[in-house]
Structure formats: C-alpha cells, structure tokens
Amino acid sequence: MKIFVPPIKSQGIKTKLVEWIKSNAEQVDYDRWVEPFMGTGVVAFNVRPKRALLCDSNPHIIKFYNSLKSKEITSKIVKKYLIKEGEQLLASEGKHYYEIRNRFNENGSSLDFLFLSRSCFNGMMRFNKKGGYNVPFCKKPNRFAQALVTKITNQVENISQIIEKGDFEFKNLDFKETLKNIDSKDLVYCDPPYIGRHVDYFDSWSEEEEIFLRDGLIDANAKFILSTWLSNKYRTNDYIFSVWKEYSISTKEHFYHVGGKESNRNAVYEALLSNVKLNDSISNKVMQSRINTNQSQLTSNQNKTTLPEQLSLKL
Ligand SMILES: C[S@@+](CC[C@H](N)C(=O)[O-])C[C@H]1O[C@@H](n2cnc3c(N)ncnc32)[C@H](O)[C@@H]1O
Numbered sequence: 001m002k003i004f005v006p007p008i009k010s011q012g013i014k015t016k017l018v019e020w021i022k023s024n025a026e027q028v029d030y031d032r033w034v035e036p037f038m039g040t041g042v043v044a045f046n047v048r049p050k051r052a053l054l055c056d057s058n059p060h061i062i063k064f065y066n067s068l069k070s071k072e073i074t075s076k077i078v079k080k081y082l083i084k085e086g087e088q089l090l091a092s093e094g095k096h097y098y099e100i101r102n103r104f105n106e107n108g109s110s111l112d113f114l115f116l117s118r119s120c121f122n123g124m125m126r127f128n129k130k131g132g133y134n135v136p137f138c139k140k141p142n143r144f145a146q147a148l149v150t151k152i153t154n155q156v157e158n159i160s161q162i163i164e165k166g167d168f169e170f171k172n173l174d175f176k177e178t179l180k181n182i183d184s185k186d187l188v189y190c191d192p193p194y195i196g197r198h199v200d201y202f203d204s205w206s207e208e209e210e211i212f213l214r215d216g217l218i219d220a221n222a223k224f225i226l227s228t229w230l231s232n233k234y235r236t237n238d239y240i241f242s243v244w245k246e247y248s249i250s251t252k253e254h255f256y257h258v259g260g261k262e263s264n265r266n267a268v269y270e271a272l273l274s275n276v277k278l279n280d281s282i283s284n285k286v287m288q289s290r291i292n293t294n295q296s297q298l299t300s301n302q303n304k305t306t307l308p309e310q311l312s313l314k315l
Pocket residue numbers: 010012013014015036037038039040041042043055056057058173174175176191192193194202203204
C-alpha cells in the first residue's frame with residue numbers, strides 16, 4: 001500500500017501504523033469518519049473516507065489544512081516560499097530559523113508553521129505555556145536543499161488532491177466539543193495523547209479526560225477505534241484494563257533499536273481497542289490473562305503479517 005505522508009510532522013505521527021488501522025477500518029460499516037485528535041492527519045488521508053470530520057485542539061494544524069482546502073496554500077506557493085526562506089536560512093547559517101519562529105509566534109502564518117515543522121529538531125511539535133512554538137533548530141542550515149523542497153511540495157500536492165476529492169471538514173475543537181457532534185453512524189478514530197507522557201500547551205492528557213472520552217463515545221453510541229500502547233520492556237498500560245476493559249483489543253509489535261544498537265532491541269506493543277470486531281482481536285480479559293501468565297501479547301497471526309517494522313529511536 002502506498003502511504004501518503006502529510007507535510008506537517010509531529011512526534012505522535014502514526015505513519016507506521018496506518019496500513020493496520022486502515023485494514024481494520026475497512027471491515028466497519030459507517031457514514032462518516034471522525035477524528036477528535038487528528039494530529040498530522042496521516043490516518044484519515046490514507047483511510048480516504050467519503051466524508052470526514054477532523055478536529056484538533058491545536059489551531060495551527062487546523063488552519064494549515066483549511067488553507068489547503070481553500071487553496072490559499074498550494075504546492076506552487078509552498079515551493080516558492082521554501083526556496084526563498086531556505087536560501088535565507090542557509091545565508092544566515094541557521095539564524096533565520098529563529099526569525100521565522102518569532103514571526104510565527106506573532107502572526108501564526110501556516111507557511112511558517114510548515115517551515116518550522118520541517119526544520120526543527122527531530123520534527124517535534126511543542127508549544128510553551130503561553131502557546132508559543134519552542135522547538136529549537138535542527139542545526140542544518142542547508143535543510144531546504146532542492147530534494148527536500150521537492151519532497152515537501154509533492155506531499156502538499158498529494159494531500160491537497162486527497163482533500164479536494166473527499167468531503168473533509170477541519171475544526172479547531174477540544175475533544176469534548178467534538179464528542180457533542182458524533183452519532184451512531186460515525187466511526188470515531190481516537191488517538192489521544194498518552195497520559196502523563198508530556199505536558200504541552202495544546203497537548204496534555206489526564207485520566208479524567210480518558211474517562212470523559214470513553215463515556216462520550218458510549219453516550220453517542222458511536223463505533224470507535226482507539227489507538228494506544230499496550231506495553232514496552234518496562235511497563236504495561238493499565239488503563240487498557242480499567243478504563244477500556246469492556247473492549248476488544250488487537251495488537252501489533254514494533255522493535256526499537258535504542259541508540260541504534262542491535263543488542264538494545266526493545267519491543268513495544270501497539271494496541272487498537274474497539275467496540276466493533278477488529279481483525280485478530282481478542283477480549284480484554286483474555287489479554288489480561290495472557291499478560292499475567294507471560295504468554296504472547298501479539299493478537300495477530302504472525303504468519304499472515306509482514307515482519308515487524310524496524311524503527312530507530314533517536315535519543
Ligand atoms: C497522538 S497525537 C495524534 C496523532 C495523529 N493520529 C497522527 O498520526 O498524526 C494527539 C493529538 O491530539 C491533540 N490534542 C491534545 N489534547 C486535545 C484535546 N483536549 N482536544 C483535542 N485535541 C487534542 C494534539 O494537538 C495532537 O495533535
């Protein structure tokens with residue numbers, strides 16, 4: 001499957017899991033695809049639903065995609081902009097990054113948002129307590145060399161075409177508001193932040209919010225698929241067995257090479273929880289008993305799946 005990668009980057013991007021999520025979503029009958037936490041949008045842009053409501057509490061993400069939708073930003077405009085600002089970045093030996101960051105924090109330009117997303121440290125999206133973008137520069141003054149400009153321009157073109165061909169609505173909403181707009185004909189894909197993982201102006205998450213999300217999905221009687229993690233070498237995500245205990249679970253394994261060393265090969269189990277039957281899903285209770293008795297946490301039949309993808313964890 002060809003994956004369309006969006007031009008905006010973020011640490012929680014689900015590019016590696018899109019195929020898995022899509023193959024599960026295809027089994028479900030629904031009228032509209034809803035994402036209360038769209039992030040980069042990579043899931044929706046690859047699932048390609050006929051109708052979608054995509055929301056996020058981060059206004060910059062929503063503004064960017066609405067600008068693609070209205071064609072205020074096109075691939076041609078992006079190319080011209082990146083060539084110009086990229087030349088200034090190189091000439092200033094990287095100092096221009098901080099000028100753009102200041103400018104973005106004053107006027108919130110979507111083109112500047114794209115520039116920062118593609119030239120910041122590790123493609124992170126972080127905002128300080130006042131809502132200001134605060135990620136440092138990746139320290140590559142020649143960042144916007146021709147090959148990357150072409151790549152980003154193509155990504156903007158592909159996603160613009162997907163938006164044009166579909167019926168996508170982008171809204172800057174807190175998930176509590178999005179929950180008020182869903183009903184039983186929707187399939188709601190939820191990818192909330194991980195509890196306690198980090199605190200960011202647009203992106204923090206608590207147990208109360210996780211419970212509010214579950215209750216909102218129940219009240220709306222909507223079908224849902226929720227992305228989360230099940231376990232890594234050190235910990236198990238106990239919220240799966242408390243907040244989400246009624247729902248079936250499907251898992252997929254990833255391997256991370258810590259510090260790039262083959263010997264430090266750590267597995268992490270990604271999970272999809274749902275109130276509809278997913279491919280290879282098992283009940284929550286069965287998974288809990290597997291964990292308690294040290295059995296496999298993998299629900300998929302490995303013979304049917306491709307080998308786990310190799311991810312390298314940048315420390
Ligand atoms: C894990 S990311 C989603 C990643 C996305 N699935 C992707 O592949 O790019 C979580 C997203 O939730 C958003 N978010 C955090 N708190 C929120 C809230 N209270 N309401 C709505 N969105 C929120 C963040 O801005 C972030 O974009």
